[in-house]
Amino acid sequence: MTIAIQDTTVRSPTNLALHGRIAKYGLLGLALLAYPLMASDFWIVQIGAQTLFMGTIALSLMWLGGYGGMVSLAQLTFAGVAAYMVAVFGVSNRPDISLGWEWWAAIPVALLIATAFATITGMLAARTEGIYTIMITLAIAVAFSLFCRQNYAIFNGFAGFAGLKPPSLFGLNLRAPLPFYYLSLAFAAAAYAGVVYVTRSTFGLALQAVRDNPRRMRAIGFNVYAHRVAAYAMSGLLAAVGGLLLAWFNGRISPGSIAAGPCINVLVMAVLGGMVHPVGPYVGALVFILLQNFAIDLIDPERFNLVIGVAFLIIVLASPDGLVGLWQRMTRRRSEGPSSQR
Amino acid sequence: MQRAERLKSVASSNALELSGVSRVFGALVAVDNVTFSVTAGERRAILGSNGAGKTTLFNTITGDFPPSNGRIRFFGEDITELPPYERIRRGLRRTYQNSQLFRGLPVLDNLYLAVRGVGRRRMSLLRPGEDHPARIAARQLAHAIHLEEVADRPVSELSHGQQRQLEIGMALAGAPRFILFDEPAAGLSPAERRELVDILKALPSHIGFIIIEHDLAVALQVAETVTVMHQGRVFKHGLPADIETDPEVQKIYLGGRHG
Numbered sequence: 001m002t003i004a005i006q007d008t009t010v011r012s013p014t015n016l017a018l019h020g021r022i023a024k025y026g027l028l029g030l031a032l033l034a035y036p037l038m039a040s041d042f043w044i045v046q047i048g049a050q051t052l053f054m055g056t057i058a059l060s061l062m063w064l065g066g067y068g069g070m071v072s073l074a075q076l077t078f079a080g081v082a083a084y085m086v087a088v089f090g091v092s093n094r095p096d097i098s099l100g101w102e103w104w105a106a107i108p109v110a111l112l113i114a115t116a117f118a119t120i121t122g123m124l125a126a127r128t129e130g131i132y133t134i135m136i137t138l139a140i141a142v143a144f145s146l147f148c149r150q151n152y153a154i155f156n157g158f159a160g161f162a163g164l165k166p167p168s169l170f171g172l173n174l175r176a177p178l179p180f181y182y183l184s185l186a187f188a189a190a191a192y193a194g195v196v197y198v199t200r201s202t203f204g205l206a207l208q209a210v211r212d213n214p215r216r217m218r219a220i221g222f223n224v225y226a227h228r229v230a231a232y233a234m235s236g237l238l239a240a241v242g243g244l245l246l247a248w249f250n251g252r253i254s255p256g257s258i259a260a261g262p263c264i265n266v267l268v269m270a271v272l273g274g275m276v277h278p279v280g281p282y283v284g285a286l287v288f289i290l291l292q293n294f295a296i297d298l299i300d301p302e303r304f305n306l307v308i309g310v311a312f313l314i315i316v317l318a319s320p321d322g323l324v325g326l327w328q329r330m331t332r333r334r335s336e337g338p339s340s341q342r
Numbered sequence: 343m344q345r346a347e348r349l350k351s352v353a354s355s356n357a358l359e360l361s362g363v364s365r366v367f368g369a370l371v372a373v374d375n376v377t378f379s380v381t382a383g384e385r386r387a388i389l390g391s392n393g394a395g396k397t398t399l400f401n402t403i404t405g406d407f408p409p410s411n412g413r414i415r416f417f418g419e420d421i422t423e424l425p426p427y428e429r430i431r432r433g434l435r436r437t438y439q440n441s442q443l444f445r446g447l448p449v450l451d452n453l454y455l456a457v458r459g460v461g462r463r464r465m466s467l468l469r470p471g472e473d474h475p476a477r478i479a480a481r482q483l484a485h486a487i488h489l490e491e492v493a494d495r496p497v498s499e500l501s502h503g504q505q506r507q508l509e510i511g512m513a514l515a516g517a518p519r520f521i522l523f524d525e526p527a528a529g530l531s532p533a534e535r536r537e538l539v540d541i542l543k544a545l546p547s548h549i550g551f552i553i554i555e556h557d558l559a560v561a562l563q564v565a566e567t568v569t570v571m572h573q574g575r576v577f578k579h580g581l582p583a584d585i586e587t588d589p590e591v592q593k594i595y596l597g598g599r600h601g
Contacts, residue, residue, distance in 0.1 A: 202463070202464065202467075203465045209444040216443065220515070221430045221431060221460050222427075222455075
């Protein structure tokens with residue numbers, strides 16, 4: 001008897017929530033698929049595609065920070081490693097350096113090296129906590145950017161590499177606005193789905209438990225350090241996926257695109273959107289990129305960073321968990337409203 | 343050969359044996375030459391005023407702090423040098439005086455992780471289905487600690503009493519053989535204390551435990567034997583009825599409340 005009663009009370013709300021979630025994702029998916037049909041090339045690529053791949057790089061930080069409790073400033077560095085490696089192993093304007101491998105060989109190798117780089121960074125950073133993690137990852141980010149600028153044999157120094165482009169599949173030019181947008185959307189969707197899935201896996205749950213209480217995790221038999229390093233490895237893979245698109249979008253990769261400033265921008269995006277849900281980094285990237293593109297219209301080009309800074313301060317002060325946190329609190333209040341009035 | 347085997351069987355009838363265990367922090371001797379044993383399935387209460395060394399003794403047994411001196415045997419095996427996770431895999435569990443839970447996760451996920459911690463493939467990237475053995479074990483644990491109805495709620499939404507119950511549930515995961523309870527009744531209401539006593543009494547009889555408890559009523563209801571600690575040493579050992587009426591114990595522990 002009791003079992004039957006529990007079944008109905010427990011299952012029907014989760015079913016409703018599941019249907020609601022499917023409907024929400026379906027609508028969002030349709031909107032994202034249909035978006036380029038009613039937008040100009042500028043809005044498709046400069047805003048749309050860039051939001052998707054910068055959001056994916058910021059997602060790699062949200063995964064590490066939101067679920068793992070570790071804030072890293074080296075996420076764009078991992079993306080940069082992938083971008084450089086696809087230039088070194090694939091095709092670029094420097095055939096004397098680039099090995100000219102086919103895309104199906106160059107891309108996996110680039111992703112693998114970026115993931116390995118992130119793993120090693122994790123092995124160093126996961127021994128530290130809080131502010132020291134931020135400092136050590138910032139040091140790695142700056143060191144890598146400076147190394148690339150000074151090394152001409154592999155990284156071609158200050159100029160970096162140009163002439164990078166996505167592979168052409170089935171005669172399709174993936175650099176054209178519409179295909180590039182859909183390519184970015186596919187990569188972003190895969191990264192997002194991957195994070196959402198892994199979050200509820202044994203590893204994902206364990207990572208969140210490490211964030212909440214590492215002492216208890218040790219006491220119930222888990223290796224806390226190994227979980228933290230593995231979280232870095234996964235964040236490296238996510239960032240590397242975004243890094244490939246970044247390289248193809250710019251057509252080039254150079255030390256300037258992975259310097260300290262752009263690295264910190266990734267943190268700004270993740271915090272703007274909120275580290276409480278994997279959709280946050282995409283929202284943050286959208287707001288950031290809109291500000292970056294249109295702040296110039298509001299203020300002279302020398303000072304557009306001021307507008308971004310002020311917007312960042314307002315959002316973070318109003319809502320420490322970003323725009324998604326603000327949204328969650330508003331919808332929760334609305335749904336709790338009637339019951340509290342009763 | 344025969345003698346060795348007999349010795350082994352004698353040793354393994356003791357769940358826990360401490361011989362000459364001390365723990366020193368600088369000039370402070372927190373645990374001072376403690377020797378006692380607890381047989382398998384026995385339920386023991388450790389009483390003592392604050393600073394008597396009870397929690398430090400737990401920390402030396404679980405390996406959180408290794409003892410400065412002495413040996414610790416667990417079911418006949420010397421575990422003095424083992425790291426904490428190796429002791430856990432041998433069936434030793436503990437709860438904490440201040441709840442150490444995963445506040446951002448639901449009750450069921452807390453229990454699920456405690457079950458997975460002692461098993462294999464702890465870093466699996468697969469989602470466990472609700473029919474996964476560890477998931478089923480977690481649901482059974484939620485039932486055993488009377489938290490079935492809040493199993494899907496995050497720990498941060500639980501009452502203090504419910505968090506204390508979950509703290510016990512975490513220690514029950516994955517075939518424990520012996521549990522150290524560190525003041526499980528701290529901060530509980532009378533009703534919650536009764537629920538705690540029910541949970542402890544319902545434990546399978548092969549699971550022995552040591553309970554540190556300030557509430558004598560709780561301790562004496564669940565314990566078969568009592569050890570009183572004072573200033574890091576074992577002060578007295580006996581049956582609950584004798585300890586309750588012992589004038590010396592009353593003097594140091596109860597502050598003469600009964601006489």
